[in-house]
Amino acid sequence: MQRLALFDLDNTLVDRSEAFRRWAVEFCADHGLSEEALAWLITTDQNGSVPRDWFFGEVTDRFGLAPGDTMWGQYRRRMPELVTCPEEVLGALTLLRDDGWTVAIVTNGQADNQLGKIRRTGLDRCVDAWAISGQVGIRKPAREIFEVAARGCGLDLRGGGWAIGDSPVLDVEGGRAAGLATLWVSRGKDWPATLAPPDRTVTDVLAAVQVLRDEDTGR
Structure with a gap:
């Protein structure tokens, strides 16, 4: 992968x-x-x-x-x-990229609003690309918006990868349909019993980054 x-x-x-x-x-x-x-x-x-x-x-x-x-x-x-993004999160994304990972953002929303969040928080300096539904005309959970993000990184979804997010439907179901492994950020909530579970579950994005780094080293 x-x-x-x-x-x-x-x-x-x-x-x-x-x-x-x-x-x-x-x-x-x-x-x-x-x-x-x-x-x-x-x-x-x-x-x-x-x-x-x-x-x-x-x-x-x-x-x-x-x-x-x-x-x-x-x-x-x-x-x-x-909106805020903790320095610890920015640092974790930087470490992930230093490990050789390609990182992108996939988000629904108006282009000006979402791009403003990405730039004002400094996330634009910590990722390789982003796909915003209001900009590309496609919304999660559609496979195509994940494809746009991958192409923005110079990659193809056929090579696999991970979808990480807090929405069971938009991020996990959408990521799974796109052929990606899925990592659910639960934020303390229970997984919906009616849906197939994600590949991995964590409570926050820092733990999600650690899962990716551990998976990469086989720990």
């Missing part, structure tokens, strides 16, 4: 949930909304799994604010400023 690692971005490499919570706090403060409204925003967001146009349509309807597309644009500008 070739040394190819395709990482998810949100809630795998970066803490998207905390960034959204901070955005929601600011949003409520700016519009004079209550703690109940904050809880509603976080619940309705569903960890970013729902389409943003739908989400901001719901926000508009509930609070009677500016049109959803205006809020969506403000959100896309602000989220990259709020």
Whole structure:
């Protein structure tokens, strides 16, 4: 198997949930909304799994604010400023590449928002390529977006590799369908009983990188 690692971005490499919570706090403060409204925003967001146009349509309807597309644009500008990637994660990716691995990011989302996160956190200096659904017109779990990421690294999925992420469907099921070994970042959650399990499970991305390094040395 070739040394190819395709990482998810949100809630795998970066803490998207905390960034959204901070955005929601600011949003409520700016519009004079209550703690109940904050809880509603976080619940309705569903960890970013729902389409943003739908989400901001719901926000508009509930609070009677500016049109959803205006809020969506403000959100896309602000989220990259709020998201963080720990130095330990950047360092782990650098070590992985030093070991001879090729590393890419495969993420769903708008190009400006996701690319802003990649660049502002310094991830652009720690990976070889990225495939963003809003940029390439393909969304996970489709095999083709994993192919785009591999080609961006000068590789082919026929050589195998690993898909790493926190979504059982988008990252694990999608990676498996693309012919990749799968590494689920559980973040303390239980695996859905209705799905075939991943090849490996870890609690966070640092442990995921260690699995790859150990697999490479046969430990």
